[in-house]
Amino acid sequence: MSFQIKLKTFPIKFLVFLLSLFFFLASLAALNAQTAEISAQGPESSSAAAALAAGQTAETKIEISGEIGEPAVSQPPATVAAPAPAPEQVPLPPAVKPLNVTASIDTVFITPGQTLDLSSITLSTQISKDAVKIESWSADTGSVNINTYTPPDANFKGIVALYAHYMDGGVIKKKEIELKVRKNYLEERLIVLYMALILAVIILLSINSALSGKNYFIRRIGGLNAIDEAIGRSTEMGKPVLYLTGLSDMSSISTIASISILSYVATKTAEYETSLLVPCCRSLVMNTAREVVKESYLEAGKPDAYNAENIKYITDDQFGFVSGVDGIMMREKPAANFYLGHFMAESLIYAETGNSIGAIQIAxxxxxxxxxxxxAACDYCLIGEELFAASAYLSRKPKDVGTLRGQDIAKLAIMVIVIIGVVLETLAVINPGLSSSLGMYKSVFQTK
Amino acid sequence: MFLRKTLPLLICFFCGVFAIIGFFSAEGTTINTYYEKLAKWNSIIAAFAMLLGVGNLLRVNFVKISRNHQDKVYCAILIVSLIATASFGLIGGVYSSKPVYYMAPGQNFDLSTIAVTYKNENRKIEPMKIESWSADTGSVSLNTYTPPTSDFNGVVVLWADYMNKNEAKKIKVELHVRKRPAYEGFLDFFKNKCAYVFEYMIKPMQSTMFSLLAFFVASAAFRAFRAKSFEATILLVTAFIVMLGRVPIGTSIWPGFAGISEWILSTVNMAGSRAITLGAAVGATAACLKIILGLETRYLGGE
Structure with missing residues (x-):
């Protein structure tokens, strides 16, 4: 028995030993390098040391741009360089520190057809804040004088580079200011505002209708029906349930939708007294998940079954989190895995690891x-908006069902708009005379 | 009840409405400026929340060690690594990849200490020949830089000129002319260690995890592409055509594979993609509306 224990702990001890050795050697090497860098004062023969003796120190990384190849880390040469040709002293202008000039504004906006009053833009030095006289202006397009910039034509939209020219130590220098010529935000986004308002009205009316007692049919979503089955399976097997909310923070709507489903899953695990593991990638999500799960356990009448340690933060790093979760899967062997939320490249790693341990997987x-x-890799998958519909499907409360109906009406409206667009586009190909009406149709729905 | 439910809902409502108004306000207006600040607050709150996570991580692992858990060794490694990496970063500061050199005033700088290398076509690191040097102030030769005056203090921009495929190119190097206090060297130690941890430990480990995908894609595809039903057969055939269209051997067999593959991706696949994206966008908008109006409260805990 003791031999077995020794065998088990040996790799761990060996790993700890290797890690300690690595840290020790790395620290020693770095300390050596640093000591040389700080105190190399002796008559060393290397040019690096000679340079250091002269009071110069160097960081070793250099970035090389251009086509020559990828940037590489380089070290100062350890030996004296080959004799170089006789140095040619290149006389440069007298040493005057260049002005560090800032503009009163970095980006300016005008709408098409407008001219820009350049007198409102001033230059100053960054430290003393002294005003710097602008000698002239230039632009990569349009016409410009000392006071005004005029775009090339009245319909011009785009980005213009404006240059304010000033004198610095007898040399003309220029400061770039970005000019955006485009419609104002409200004008550009008006269609988005209208659409959002229409959607909001449809949803609120649907909620009102549902609250007044009208019953609405909700189509069956296989993945959500399987939640109870998956938790039941875990209970029968005496294994935990694993729930992931994805990579995003609480600012993501997918995470909030996932937290809503977690509330339902936690209620079920509390009822069945099954352990629920929720590793989190964001600390705010961890806190929210704890609150939600705790409340669910309270509502299920099983507050003692709640274990805060099962909902833990691992790391913000994407693949660090993946390895942490994979480790949990391999050690705890959950019988049901839920991946609901915002996932990126790591999705398949979870799904395949979960598959390898034989867990029922709902994503x-x-x-x-x-x-x-x-x-491809999970047993059930909620596609797109089904994730947002899940809370309504699970709770069947009128306000949720009403929201779902509102979404469906909105989607129907979008489908009609798309079909009209397709028909018009097709007709415009057949009869080019219709292209002007198509242009009008497009202009209503096109936003930047 | 007020602090747990009502107040968060009120904050959520006001922030949500303010964000909507800010989004539809013109750039440069006061509302739009504060709207952009609101987005920055989110990052600041998230940064502070990191402390919560670190605190939790330390607590969970310390508890495991104190309870003599079977994984206590891993817990210890995690805590040591966390503290070591955080210390390197906190003491040394952010590592800059820009090449920065230092020299004391009144000295000449030996330019041969700046070794520039590049990776050739065979990915071998080779030294690069510097044709000449130039600087924004002071005088410079091929081997030495001399500041303009003996008491000059400041930052000098040096340009190393080299030839690449018969084209003259430049590399920028910053030279700080000032007396460096000894503590800066001490800080550099930590700064370099922080960079070392990221470059040679974290990045390779991330790459290792990412590379697992290649194997997982193969195993998932093997399961998914079994022709068990009519739909699965369509999936298999489509995947096979797309795959052949994306690899050189496919176009060698029949050049038409590339065109069919492109059509499947840009037409059939894109139609599905747009439908899912539109549906998700409507769903997200509805969910946002419910949250702003306080109709969705499950994320606060309870119903």
Whole structure:
């Protein structure tokens, strides 16, 4: 028995030993280098040391741009360089520190057809804040004089580079200011505002209708029906349930949707007295998840079954988190894995590791690029908006069901708009005379 | 109840409404300026929340060690690594990849200490020949830089000129002319260690995890592409065509694979993608509306 224990702990001890050795050697090497850098005063023969003796120190990394190759880390040469050709002293202008000039504004906006009053833009030195006289202006397009910039034409939209020319030590220098010629935000985003308002009205009316007692049909979502089955399976097998909310913080709507589903899952695990593991990638998500799970356990009448240590923060780093979660999967062997939220490249790593331990897996994300991975590797997958519909599906409360109906009406409206667009586009190909009406249609829905 | 539910809901409502108004306000207006500040607050709160996470991490692992948990050795390694890396970063500061050199006033700088290397076509690191040097102030030769005056203090920009494919190119090097206190060298030690941890420990480990994907894609594809049903057969055939269109051997067999593959991706796949994206966007908007109006409270805990 004791031999077995020794065998088990040997790799760990060996790893600790290796790690300690590594840290010790790394520290020693770094300390050596640093000592040389700080105190190399002796008559060393190397040019690096000679330079250091002269009071110069160097950081060793250099970035090389251009086509020559990738940047590489370089070290100062340890030996004296080959004799160089006789140095040619290149006389340079007298030493005058260049002015560090800042503009009163870095980016300016005008709408098409407008001219820009340049007198409102001033230059000053960064430290003393003294005003710097602008000698002239130039621009990469349009016309410009000392007071005004005029775009090339009345309909011009785009970004213009404006240059304010000033004198610095007898030399003309220039400061770039970005000019954006475009419609103002409200004008550009008006269609978005209208759409959002229409959507809001539809949803609120639907909620009102649902609250007044009207029943609405909700189509069956396989992945959500399987939640109870998955938790039940875990309970039967005496194994925990693993729940991931994804990579994003609480500012992501996917994470909030996931937290809503977690509330339901936690209620079920509390009822079945099954352990629920929630490793988190963000500390705010961890705190929110703890609150939600705790409340769910309280509501289920099982506050004692709640274990805060099961909801823990691992790391913000994407692949660090993946390795942490994979480790939990391999050690704890959960029987049901839930991946609901915002996932990126790590989605398939979770799903395949979960598959290798034989867990029933339910995934859901609105991230289009990750859906194929979840579909391929998981038992059930919530696609796109099903993630947001999940809380309504699970709770069946009128306000949630009303929201779902509102979403469906909005999607129907979008489908109609798309179909009209397709028909108009097709007709415009057949009959070019219709292209002007198509242009009008496009202009309504096109935003930047 | 007020602090747990009502106040968060009020904050959520006001922030949500303010963000909507800010989004539709013109740039440069007061509301838009504060809207942009609100977005920055999010980052600041997230940075402070990091302390919560670190605190939790330390507590969980210390508890495991104190309870003599079977994984206590891993817990110890985690705590040591966390403290060591954090110390390197906190003491040394952020490591800059820009090449920065230092020299004391009144001295000449030996330019041969700046060794410039590059990776050739075979990815071998080779020294690069510097044709000449130039500087924004002071005088410079091929081997030595001399500041303009003996008491000159400041930052000098040096340019190393080299030839690449018969084209003259430059590399910028910053030279700080000032007396360096000894403590800066001490700080450099930590700064370099911080960079070392990221470059030679964290990055390779991240790459290792990422590279697992290649194997997982193969195993997932093997399971998913079994022709068990009509739909699965369509999936298999489509995937096979797309795969052949994306690899050189496919176009060698029949050049048409590339065109079919491109059509599947840009037409069939794109249509599905747009439908899912539009649906998700409507869903997200509805969810946001519910949160702003306080109709969705589950994220605060309870119903």
């Amino acid at each position: 859901g994300t609105s991230e289009f690029s990750q859906i194929p991975f979840f579909v």
